[in-house]
Amino acid sequence: MTTQNCILIGAPMDCGKRRAGCLMGPDAYRTADLAGALQSLGHKVQDRGNVSPAPVDPIAHDRLYKLAETIAWTESLADACVAALKDGFPIFMGGDHALALGTLLGATRHAAASDKPLFVLWLDAHTDYHTPQTTDSGNLHGTPMGYIAGRDGFDGFPAVEHPVPHDNICMLGLRSVDPAERAALEGTDVTYIDMRAIDEHGIAGPLNTFLDKVRAADGHLHVSLDVDFLDPSFAPAVGTTVPGGATVREAHLVMEMLHDSGLMTSLDLVELNPFLDERGRTAQLMVELTASALGRRIFDRPTRAFS
Numbered sequence: 256m257t258t259q260n261c262i263l264i265g266a267p268m269d270c271g272k273r274r275a276g277c278l279m280g281p282d283a284y285r286t287a288d289l290a291g292a293l294q295s296l297g298h299k300v301q302d303r304g305n306v307s308p309a310p311v312d313p314i315a316h317d318r319l320y321k322l323a324e325t326i327a328w329t330e331s332l333a334d335a336c337v338a339a340l341k342d343g344f345p346i347f348m349g350g351d352h353a354l355a356l357g358t359l360l361g362a363t364r365h366a367a368a369s370d371k372p373l374f375v376l377w378l379d380a381h382t383d384y385h386t387p388q389t390t391d392s393g394n395l396h397g398t399p400m401g402y403i404a405g406r407d408g409f410d411g412f413p414a415v416e417h418p419v420p421h422d423n424i425c426m427l428g429l430r431s432v433d434p435a436e437r438a439a440l441e442g443t444d445v446t447y448i449d450m451r452a453i454d455e456h457g458i459a460g461p462l463n464t465f466l467d468k469v470r471a472a473d474g475h476l477h478v479s480l481d482v483d484f485l486d487p488s489f490a491p492a493v494g495t496t497v498p499g500g501a502t503v504r505e506a507h508l509v510m511e512m513l514h515d516s517g518l519m520t521s522l523d524l525v526e527l528n529p530f531l532d533e534r535g536r537t538a539q540l541m542v543e544l545t546a547s548a549l550g551r552r553i554f555d556r557p558t559r560a561f562s
């Protein structure tokens with residue numbers, strides 16, 4: 256297994272939605288010993304501490320929640336992501352999903368500077384494909400995919416110089432899509448794999464098809480893992496639970512396949528709200544999943560019965 260230079264970055268962003276608690280996420284990952292789990296796999300691990308954006312004057316807005324704060328986080332996280340991608344494999348410990356506005360922006364900049372196309376795997380119950388104009392809730396954690404795909408309406412945000420083509424995006428685990436998001440997504444080349452498709456075809460086939468595409472294009476791959484990708488019976492510590500999500504095994508399989516592909520270049524862990532957790536079990540599960548993504552396996556050799 257190749258040794259990675261894992262760079263942990265805390266992103267205690269909590270302004271992407273109304274319900275507070277994600278600011279405790281980075282410390283929950285540290286308490287659950289994410290660093291130790293990765294070190295035990297032979298990786299180098301450096302914890303760069305938490306990103307903290309410069310204080311801002313709030314922008315009064317009739318619909319959007321904490322717009323100025325979210326813009327400030329976007330700029331700081333993009334810089335942190337570009338810097339970390341130069342040195343190794345960044346893992347962002349969130350923080351709510353609005354942090355992906357920044358990490359994705361950084362990933363697009365790094366990929367463009369390396370002359371590689373960027374691909375995005377979005378593991379989530381939600382598409383997060385709103386714009387500040389289309390969101391009903393005003394919660395900007397519902398917008399990062401819209402932003403990075405180059406949709407209009409992100410006034411005040413840093414310009415996305417290198418939007419990710421729809422063809423390079425795969426959303427997996429979907430089961431809560433707002434009408435405006437559905438209308439905007441249908442007819443695009445985004446690969447959206449909802450829970451029904453997973454029920455009918457399994458999770459491995461559709462994911463492999465996408466990973467083959469990344470490999471063929473020699474692309475970079477940013478993976479964004481929202482806690483609500485998982486079924487709430489396994490992962491209760493999230494403010495936007497939607498029943499009918501991925502099982503523990505489905506999620507591990509995705510992570511194991513990502514590791515085996517060798518394609519993943521950066522990772523977000525988002526929406527963990529430790530205030531809603533039960534004795535740390537969601538944080539623990541997210542650490543286990545990250546370990547699978549970095550090479551932990553049940554046996555070192557393939558099971559013989561299926562060779």
Ligand SMILES: NC(=[NH2+])NCCC[C@H](N)C(=O)O
Nearest residue numbers: 352381392394396397433495
């Ligand atoms: N990152 C998330 N948990 N997003 C949930 C978004 C829910 C809903 N679509 C909204 O825009 O408000």
Ligand SMILES: [Mn+2]
Nearest residue numbers: 352379383481
């Ligand atoms: Mn999300």
Ligand SMILES: [Mn+2]
Nearest residue numbers: 380381481483
């Ligand atoms: Mn979600």
